[in-house]
Amino acid sequence: MALILTFLGKGGTGRSTIAVAAAKQLAAQGKRVLFAAQDPTPAIDLLLETALTADPQPIAANLQAVKLYSTVLLERSWEELKKLEAQYLRSPFFKAVYGQELGVLPGMDSALALNAIREYENSGSYDVIVYDGSGDSATLRMLGMPEILSWYVRRFRQVFADSDLGKTISPFVQPIASAVLNVNWSSGDIFSQPAAAQVNNLLEEGRSAVADPNRVIAYLVTGTDPGAVATAQYLWGSAQQVGLTIGGVLLNQAQTTETLESTFAPLSMRSIPIKQGDWQPIMSALPDFTQATQAPRPIRIDTAERKVYLFLPGFDKKQVKLTQYGPEVTIEAGDQRRNIFLPQQLSGRPVSGAKFQEGYLIISF
Known part of the structure:
Protein backbone atom coordinates (compact mmCIF):
# COMPACT_ATOMS: atom_id res chain seq x y z
CA MET A 1 0.00 0.00 0.00
CA ALA A 2 1.22 3.49 -0.84
CA LEU A 3 1.52 6.39 1.60
CA ILE A 4 -0.57 9.36 0.49
CA LEU A 5 1.08 12.64 1.50
CA THR A 6 -0.45 16.08 1.12
CA PHE A 7 0.07 19.63 2.40
CA LEU A 8 -2.39 22.13 3.85
CA GLY A 9 -2.11 25.89 4.21
CA LYS A 10 -3.06 29.30 2.93
CA GLY A 11 -2.51 30.03 -0.75
CA GLY A 12 0.87 31.59 -1.47
CA THR A 13 2.71 29.89 1.41
CA GLY A 14 4.67 27.62 -0.95
CA ARG A 15 2.70 24.39 -0.63
CA SER A 16 3.40 23.26 -4.19
CA THR A 17 7.12 23.99 -3.93
CA ILE A 18 7.32 21.94 -0.73
CA ALA A 19 5.22 19.15 -2.28
CA VAL A 20 7.65 18.91 -5.22
CA ALA A 21 10.63 18.92 -2.85
CA ALA A 22 9.02 16.15 -0.79
CA ALA A 23 8.45 14.05 -3.91
CA LYS A 24 12.07 14.55 -4.96
CA GLN A 25 13.34 13.73 -1.45
CA LEU A 26 11.34 10.51 -1.21
CA ALA A 27 12.37 9.44 -4.73
CA ALA A 28 16.02 10.07 -3.84
CA GLN A 29 15.54 7.67 -0.91
CA GLY A 30 14.65 4.94 -3.39
CA LYS A 31 10.87 5.05 -3.00
CA ARG A 32 8.64 4.83 -6.06
CA VAL A 33 6.86 8.19 -6.02
CA LEU A 34 3.91 9.61 -7.94
CA PHE A 35 3.43 13.39 -7.83
CA ALA A 36 -0.27 14.10 -8.53
CA ALA A 37 -1.20 17.73 -9.19
CA GLN A 38 -4.78 18.97 -9.44
CA ASP A 39 -4.05 22.54 -10.57
CA PRO A 40 -4.87 22.64 -14.33
CA THR A 41 -2.81 25.81 -14.87
CA PRO A 42 0.79 25.70 -16.20
CA ALA A 43 2.21 26.81 -12.82
CA ILE A 44 3.19 23.33 -11.66
CA ASP A 45 4.61 22.53 -15.11
CA LEU A 46 6.98 25.48 -14.78
CA LEU A 47 8.01 24.37 -11.29
CA LEU A 48 8.75 20.84 -12.51
CA GLU A 49 10.15 22.05 -15.84
CA THR A 50 7.94 19.41 -17.48
CA ALA A 51 4.61 19.63 -19.30
CA LEU A 52 2.44 17.22 -17.30
CA THR A 53 -0.27 15.13 -18.94
CA ALA A 54 -3.30 13.15 -17.76
CA ASP A 55 -1.15 10.00 -17.58
CA PRO A 56 1.83 9.42 -15.28
CA GLN A 57 5.18 10.14 -16.91
CA PRO A 58 8.72 9.75 -15.53
CA ILE A 59 10.45 13.03 -14.67
CA ALA A 60 13.36 11.67 -12.60
CA ALA A 61 14.67 8.40 -11.17
CA ASN A 62 11.88 6.75 -9.13
CA LEU A 63 9.64 9.78 -9.73
CA TYR A 69 -7.56 16.84 -15.34
CA SER A 70 -11.19 16.63 -14.25
CA THR A 71 -12.55 16.35 -17.80
CA VAL A 72 -10.33 13.34 -18.57
CA LEU A 73 -11.10 11.69 -15.23
CA LEU A 74 -14.83 12.22 -15.77
CA GLU A 75 -14.67 10.64 -19.21
CA ARG A 76 -12.78 7.60 -17.92
CA SER A 77 -15.04 7.20 -14.88
CA TRP A 78 -18.12 7.42 -17.08
CA GLU A 79 -16.88 4.52 -19.19
CA GLU A 80 -16.38 2.46 -16.02
CA LEU A 81 -19.91 3.35 -14.90
CA LYS A 82 -21.28 2.15 -18.23
CA LYS A 83 -19.48 -1.17 -17.78
CA LEU A 84 -21.09 -1.59 -14.35
CA GLU A 85 -24.46 -0.64 -15.79
CA ALA A 86 -24.09 -3.30 -18.47
CA GLN A 87 -23.15 -5.81 -15.78
CA TYR A 88 -26.23 -5.22 -13.63
CA LEU A 89 -28.98 -3.97 -15.98
CA ARG A 90 -30.65 -6.04 -18.67
CA SER A 91 -31.25 -2.93 -20.78
CA PRO A 92 -28.58 -0.27 -20.09
CA PHE A 93 -29.77 3.28 -20.72
CA PHE A 94 -26.50 5.24 -20.27
CA LYS A 95 -24.93 3.61 -23.32
CA ALA A 96 -26.18 6.42 -25.57
CA VAL A 97 -24.44 9.10 -23.46
CA TYR A 98 -20.71 9.60 -24.04
CA GLY A 99 -18.12 10.82 -21.58
CA GLN A 100 -16.72 13.32 -24.08
CA GLU A 101 -19.94 15.35 -23.93
CA LEU A 102 -20.19 15.58 -20.13
CA GLY A 103 -19.44 18.83 -18.32
CA VAL A 104 -17.80 19.01 -14.89
CA LEU A 105 -20.26 20.07 -12.18
CA PRO A 106 -19.20 21.75 -8.90
CA GLY A 107 -17.88 19.16 -6.47
CA MET A 108 -17.03 16.62 -9.16
CA ASP A 109 -13.36 17.64 -9.15
CA SER A 110 -12.82 16.38 -5.62
CA ALA A 111 -14.65 13.09 -6.11
CA LEU A 112 -12.83 12.39 -9.38
CA ALA A 113 -9.43 13.24 -7.87
CA LEU A 114 -10.07 11.01 -4.85
CA ASN A 115 -11.05 8.11 -7.08
CA ALA A 116 -7.96 8.61 -9.25
CA ILE A 117 -5.69 8.62 -6.20
CA ARG A 118 -7.42 5.45 -4.96
CA GLU A 119 -6.79 3.73 -8.29
CA TYR A 120 -3.13 4.77 -8.38
CA GLU A 121 -2.73 3.57 -4.78
CA ASN A 122 -4.33 0.23 -5.61
CA SER A 123 -2.15 -0.24 -8.69
CA GLY A 124 0.83 -1.28 -6.55
CA SER A 125 3.14 0.80 -8.75
CA TYR A 126 3.98 3.39 -6.08
CA ASP A 127 5.28 3.55 -2.52
CA VAL A 128 4.27 7.19 -2.03
CA ILE A 129 1.71 9.44 -3.72
CA VAL A 130 2.30 13.15 -3.12
CA TYR A 131 -1.00 14.93 -3.75
CA ASP A 132 -0.75 18.63 -4.55
CA GLY A 133 -4.33 19.86 -4.26
CA SER A 134 -5.94 23.09 -3.13
CA GLY A 135 -4.60 22.53 0.41
CA ASP A 136 -7.68 24.03 2.06
CA SER A 137 -11.11 22.95 3.28
CA ALA A 138 -11.89 21.52 -0.16
CA THR A 139 -9.02 19.03 0.24
CA LEU A 140 -10.30 18.09 3.69
CA ARG A 141 -13.82 17.54 2.37
CA MET A 142 -12.36 15.36 -0.38
CA LEU A 143 -10.44 13.19 2.10
CA GLY A 144 -13.47 13.07 4.40
CA MET A 145 -15.82 12.00 1.61
CA PRO A 146 -15.71 8.23 2.39
CA GLU A 147 -16.66 8.80 6.03
CA ILE A 148 -19.40 11.29 5.21
CA LEU A 149 -20.93 9.12 2.50
CA SER A 150 -20.79 6.04 4.73
CA TRP A 151 -22.78 7.97 7.34
CA TYR A 152 -25.42 8.85 4.74
CA VAL A 153 -25.69 5.17 3.80
CA ARG A 154 -26.00 4.06 7.44
CA ARG A 155 -28.43 6.77 8.42
CA PHE A 156 -30.78 6.72 5.47
CA ARG A 157 -30.78 2.94 5.22
CA GLN A 158 -32.45 2.79 8.61
CA VAL A 159 -34.70 5.78 7.86
CA PHE A 160 -35.88 4.09 4.66
CA ALA A 161 -36.39 0.71 6.33
CA ASP A 162 -38.52 2.28 9.08
CA SER A 163 -40.62 4.40 6.71
CA ASP A 164 -44.01 3.50 5.31
CA LEU A 165 -42.53 3.77 1.81
CA GLY A 166 -39.81 1.25 2.60
CA LYS A 167 -42.24 -1.20 4.20
CA THR A 168 -44.65 -0.85 1.28
CA ILE A 169 -42.28 -1.41 -1.61
CA SER A 170 -40.02 -4.03 0.03
CA PRO A 171 -42.22 -7.00 -1.06
CA PHE A 172 -42.07 -5.78 -4.67
CA VAL A 173 -38.32 -5.15 -4.85
CA GLN A 174 -37.31 -8.71 -5.63
CA PRO A 175 -39.75 -9.38 -8.53
CA ILE A 176 -39.04 -5.97 -10.08
CA ALA A 177 -35.29 -6.47 -9.69
CA SER A 178 -35.49 -9.90 -11.35
CA ALA A 179 -37.16 -8.31 -14.36
CA VAL A 180 -34.73 -5.39 -14.68
CA LEU A 181 -31.40 -6.68 -13.38
CA ASN A 182 -28.97 -9.36 -14.44
CA VAL A 183 -28.44 -10.44 -10.82
CA ASN A 184 -30.76 -12.33 -8.51
CA TRP A 185 -31.60 -10.47 -5.30
CA SER A 186 -32.16 -12.85 -2.44
CA SER A 187 -33.89 -10.29 -0.24
CA GLY A 188 -35.89 -7.13 -0.53
CA ASP A 189 -33.24 -4.98 1.17
CA ILE A 190 -31.83 -2.76 -1.58
CA PHE A 191 -28.90 -1.80 0.66
CA SER A 192 -27.58 -5.36 1.03
CA GLN A 193 -27.28 -6.27 -2.63
CA PRO A 194 -23.98 -6.86 -4.49
CA ALA A 195 -23.67 -3.36 -5.98
CA ALA A 196 -24.47 -1.71 -2.64
CA ALA A 197 -22.05 -4.00 -0.82
CA GLN A 198 -19.33 -3.05 -3.29
CA VAL A 199 -19.91 0.64 -2.59
CA ASN A 200 -19.92 0.07 1.18
CA ASN A 201 -16.60 -1.80 0.93
CA LEU A 202 -15.05 1.07 -1.00
CA LEU A 203 -16.26 3.61 1.55
CA GLU A 204 -15.00 1.53 4.47
CA GLU A 205 -11.63 1.14 2.78
CA GLY A 206 -11.44 4.91 2.30
CA ARG A 207 -12.41 5.60 5.92
CA SER A 208 -9.78 3.18 7.20
CA ALA A 209 -7.08 4.68 4.97
CA VAL A 210 -7.67 8.28 6.09
CA ALA A 211 -7.72 7.23 9.75
CA ASP A 212 -4.36 5.43 9.39
CA PRO A 213 -1.31 7.78 9.48
CA ASN A 214 0.73 5.03 7.84
CA ARG A 215 -1.48 5.42 4.75
CA VAL A 216 -2.62 9.07 4.64
CA ILE A 217 -0.83 11.99 6.28
CA ALA A 218 -0.82 15.78 5.92
CA TYR A 219 1.54 18.56 6.94
CA LEU A 220 0.72 22.19 7.59
CA VAL A 221 2.59 24.84 5.58
CA THR A 222 2.72 28.40 6.85
CA GLY A 223 4.79 31.56 6.98
CA THR A 224 5.02 34.18 9.71
CA ASP A 225 2.11 36.22 8.34
CA PRO A 226 -0.71 36.19 10.95
CA GLY A 227 -3.25 35.24 8.30
CA ALA A 228 -1.20 32.24 7.20
CA VAL A 229 -0.68 31.13 10.82
CA ALA A 230 -4.41 31.46 11.62
CA THR A 231 -5.33 29.53 8.46
CA ALA A 232 -2.92 26.72 9.35
CA GLN A 233 -4.41 26.52 12.86
CA TYR A 234 -7.92 26.37 11.44
CA LEU A 235 -7.00 23.64 8.96
CA TRP A 236 -5.27 21.71 11.73
CA GLY A 237 -8.45 21.58 13.78
CA SER A 238 -10.63 20.94 10.73
CA ALA A 239 -8.44 18.01 9.67
CA GLN A 240 -9.32 16.27 12.92
CA GLN A 241 -12.97 16.41 11.91
CA VAL A 242 -12.30 14.15 8.92
CA GLY A 243 -10.01 11.85 10.91
CA LEU A 244 -6.83 13.04 9.17
CA THR A 245 -3.58 13.04 11.15
CA ILE A 246 -1.40 16.16 10.85
CA GLY A 247 2.24 15.11 11.04
CA GLY A 248 3.89 18.49 11.66
CA VAL A 249 4.35 22.10 10.59
CA LEU A 250 6.64 23.42 7.85
CA LEU A 251 7.54 27.09 8.31
CA ASN A 252 8.42 28.29 4.84
CA GLN A 253 11.12 30.91 4.26
CA ALA A 254 11.32 31.88 7.94
CA GLN A 255 12.97 30.83 11.17
CA THR A 256 11.03 29.20 13.97
CA THR A 257 10.29 31.13 17.16
CA GLU A 258 9.10 30.08 20.60
CA THR A 259 5.77 31.79 19.95
CA LEU A 260 5.15 29.87 16.73
CA GLU A 261 6.29 26.59 18.24
CA SER A 262 3.93 27.04 21.19
CA ILE A 282 14.74 22.38 0.74
CA MET A 283 14.88 18.59 0.48
CA SER A 284 17.43 18.42 3.32
CA ALA A 285 15.25 20.61 5.55
CA LEU A 286 12.17 18.41 5.22
CA PRO A 287 11.22 16.05 8.07
CA ASP A 288 11.20 12.27 8.04
CA PHE A 289 7.64 11.70 6.88
CA THR A 290 7.61 8.18 8.33
CA GLN A 291 7.70 9.72 11.83
CA ALA A 292 4.30 11.36 11.38
CA THR A 293 2.67 8.51 13.28
CA GLN A 294 4.00 10.08 16.50
CA ALA A 295 1.69 13.10 16.06
CA PRO A 296 -1.56 13.32 18.08
CA ARG A 297 -4.32 11.15 16.65
CA PRO A 298 -7.63 12.86 15.81
CA ILE A 299 -9.77 10.56 17.94
CA ARG A 300 -9.40 8.04 20.73
CA ILE A 301 -12.26 5.95 22.15
CA ASP A 302 -11.88 4.42 25.60
CA THR A 303 -14.73 1.95 26.11
CA ALA A 304 -13.59 1.12 29.68
CA GLU A 305 -13.87 4.77 30.73
CA ARG A 306 -16.87 5.25 28.39
CA LYS A 307 -15.21 8.34 26.94
CA VAL A 308 -14.36 9.70 23.50
CA TYR A 309 -11.33 11.99 23.16
CA LEU A 310 -11.53 14.20 20.07
CA PHE A 311 -8.48 16.37 19.34
CA LEU A 312 -9.67 19.82 18.15
CA PRO A 313 -6.70 22.25 18.23
CA GLY A 314 -7.38 25.80 17.12
CA PHE A 315 -10.96 25.78 18.43
CA ASP A 316 -12.35 26.73 21.81
CA LYS A 317 -15.47 25.40 23.46
CA LYS A 318 -17.61 28.26 22.11
CA GLN A 319 -16.81 27.16 18.55
CA VAL A 320 -17.69 23.51 19.11
CA LYS A 321 -21.23 22.15 19.03
CA LEU A 322 -22.19 18.66 20.17
CA THR A 323 -25.51 17.03 19.35
CA GLN A 324 -26.94 13.52 19.63
CA TYR A 325 -30.04 12.69 17.62
CA GLY A 326 -29.56 8.97 17.14
CA PRO A 327 -27.04 6.24 17.93
CA GLU A 328 -24.14 8.45 16.85
CA VAL A 329 -22.74 11.76 18.14
CA THR A 330 -22.33 14.78 15.86
CA ILE A 331 -19.50 17.26 16.42
CA GLU A 332 -19.53 20.61 14.63
CA ALA A 333 -16.36 22.74 14.66
CA GLY A 334 -15.73 25.56 12.22
CA ASP A 335 -17.27 24.59 8.89
CA GLN A 336 -16.75 20.84 9.39
CA ARG A 337 -19.22 18.36 10.86
CA ARG A 338 -18.36 14.84 11.97
CA ASN A 339 -20.58 11.96 12.98
CA ILE A 340 -18.71 9.68 15.37
CA PHE A 341 -19.42 6.02 14.75
CA LEU A 342 -19.45 4.57 18.26
CA PRO A 343 -18.43 1.00 19.15
CA GLN A 344 -21.12 -1.38 20.35
CA GLN A 345 -20.29 -0.73 24.03
CA LEU A 346 -21.21 2.95 23.64
CA SER A 347 -23.71 2.91 20.80
CA GLY A 348 -27.12 4.13 21.90
CA ARG A 349 -25.89 5.49 25.23
CA PRO A 350 -26.79 9.12 25.92
CA VAL A 351 -24.04 11.69 26.44
CA SER A 352 -23.64 12.31 30.17
CA GLY A 353 -21.10 15.11 29.97
CA ALA A 354 -18.54 16.93 27.83
CA LYS A 355 -15.59 19.21 28.54
CA PHE A 356 -12.85 20.96 26.60
CA GLN A 357 -9.37 20.32 27.99
CA GLU A 358 -5.94 21.04 26.44
CA GLY A 359 -7.27 20.97 22.90
CA TYR A 360 -9.36 17.84 23.46
CA LEU A 361 -13.13 17.58 23.51
CA ILE A 362 -13.77 14.80 26.04
CA ILE A 363 -17.23 13.25 25.78
CA SER A 364 -18.55 10.97 28.54
CA PHE A 365 -21.34 8.38 28.17
Missing part, protein backbone atom coordinates in the same frame (compact mmCIF):
# COMPACT_ATOMS: atom_id res chain seq x y z
CA GLN A 64 6.58 10.06 -11.97
CA ALA A 65 4.12 12.95 -12.24
CA VAL A 66 0.56 13.30 -13.45
CA LYS A 67 -1.97 16.12 -13.71
CA LEU A 68 -5.49 15.27 -12.57
CA THR A 263 1.08 27.94 18.82
CA PHE A 264 1.33 24.55 17.13
CA ALA A 265 2.49 22.45 20.09
CA PRO A 266 2.73 19.47 20.36
CA LEU A 267 3.44 19.28 16.62
CA SER A 268 7.06 19.46 15.51
CA MET A 269 8.04 22.46 13.38
CA ARG A 270 10.66 22.65 10.62
CA SER A 271 12.06 25.80 9.00
CA ILE A 272 12.24 25.55 5.19
CA PRO A 273 14.71 27.78 3.28
CA ILE A 274 13.84 29.78 0.17
CA LYS A 275 14.36 28.03 -3.14
CA GLN A 276 17.32 29.51 -5.00
CA GLY A 277 17.68 27.25 -8.02
CA ASP A 278 18.84 24.11 -6.23
CA TRP A 279 16.24 21.80 -4.67
CA GLN A 280 18.69 20.13 -2.27
CA PRO A 281 18.53 22.70 0.59
